[in-house]
Amino acid sequence: MKNAPCCQKGSRSKVDLEKVTEFVKIINEPNRLKILCFLREGEQCVCDIWKTLGIPQNLASHHLKVLKDFGLIDSRQNKEEGRKIIYSSNKEAIKKYAESLNNFLISNL
Numbered sequence: 001m002k003n004a005p006c007c008q009k010g011s012r013s014k015v016d017l018e019k020v021t022e023f024v025k026i027i028n029e030p031n032r033l034k035i036l037c038f039l040r041e042g043e044q045c046v047c048d049i050w051k052t053l054g055i056p057q058n059l060a061s062h063h064l065k066v067l068k069d070f071g072l073i074d075s076r077q078n079k080e081e082g083r084k085i086i087y088s089s090n091k092e093a094i095k096k097y098a099e100s101l102n103n104f105l106i107s108n109l
Contacts, residue, residue, distance in 0.1 A: 016100055023097040026070050031055055032063045039073060039089040046085060072097075 027033050034053055038044060044052075050060035064087055067073045071093045078084040 017104060020097060020100045020104060022070070023072075024101065026066060026072070029063065029066075031059070032067055035060070035063055035067060036072065036089060036094065039087060043086045043088045045078070046087070049087070 027036065031053060035049060038049060038052055046057065046060055046064060049064070050057045053060065064073065064075075068075060068087075072090055073087050074090050075085050075087050078086050
């Protein structure tokens with residue numbers, strides 16, 4: 001017997017679909033996707049991120065907050081440089097959402 005459709009009310013798949021939908025909304029913003037791509041190279045501070053992307057610092061900080069609140073990136077304070085915050089990608093979370101998205105897309109083939 002097939003699993004309940006992902007759009008059916010109350011199904012576990014529907015809950016997963018809602019999370020994947022939110023993931024797609026978040027990475028749909030080009031600067032956020034660029035940030036995730038940039039963080040693949042390793043940890044970065046916001047000063048490097050906004051300069052590399054060519055966007056204002058406050059806009060970079062906004063996008064970093066959205067990504068962090070969703071759990072796609074992590075941050076830590078650099079003790080050697082005082083208040084400097086260092087960002088890194090949360091590869092496990094990104095992988096989980098990417099796999100879930102892939103599963104929804106191929107399950108309907």
